[in-house]
Amino acid sequence: MTPALIFDLDGTLIDSAPAIHKVSNDVLTGRGYAPLSLEQIRSFVGQGAPHLVRCLLTTAGEDPEGPLFEAIYADLVTRYETDVEGNTLYPGVITALDRLRAIGCPMAITTNKPYKPALAAIAHVGLTDYFELVIGGDSLPTRKPNPEMVHEAQRILGRDHALYIGDSEIDAQTAENAGLPFVIYTEGYRKTPVDALPHAVKFSDFKDLPSIIEGWTWS
Structure with missing residues (x-):
């Protein structure tokens, strides 16, 4: 068998890194943070969306466990479901x-x-x-x-x-x-x-x- x-x-x-890169940068720049490189985002991939959000927050100089986490996580996952190009x-x-x-x-x-x-x-x-x-x-x-x-x-x-x-x-x-x-x-x-x-x-x-x-x- x-x-x-x-x-x-x-x-x-x-x-999927190009798609995740675009979604992540849309989330960041929409809140006034600087965009990240494809290589940076690729290095964050593999441990799930919560890990990705914590990495984005840390890189933006914010507390990865702070009050922004839930809002950015929700935004990221919502965009993930429709922004599939890449x-x-x-x-x-x-x-x-x-x-x-x-x-x-x-x-x-x-x-x-x-x-x-x-x-x-x-x-x-x-x-x-x-x-x-x-x-x-x-x-x-x-x-x-x-x-x-x-x-x-x-x-x-x-x-x-x-x-x-x-x-x-x-x-x-x-x-x-x-x-x-x-x-x-x-x-x-x-x-x-x-x-x-x-x-x-x-x-x-x-x-x-x-x-x-x-x-x-x-x-």
């Missing part, structure tokens, strides 16, 4: 997912991005029909690297064997915490050298992912 495949979203299936697929994703679906792999997305913005981004890039479920950063009481959302995805997908596919330090820790093999996409948002992160297999081109899955052996 083919394994379940549980994917991260940002930095794995889609390059979310783009990494090369080869659709072809790879077509093949993985054809060989019978059930697939899910687990992301620290809030659920509704995640669905909006997924729909914008044409991925909705490939995944049996999406679990967002506000879907459960915990976020990655807590393994709860990954365990829930595997339970719903109904396979004894599963692989976790992601791009970052958070994803590596999530897979380890969940007790799943980690397949790392090397072209995403990680800051650590890839060989310094625990992983079972690495790939830099989505054309290679189906053969990795088809050739997987379980001990």
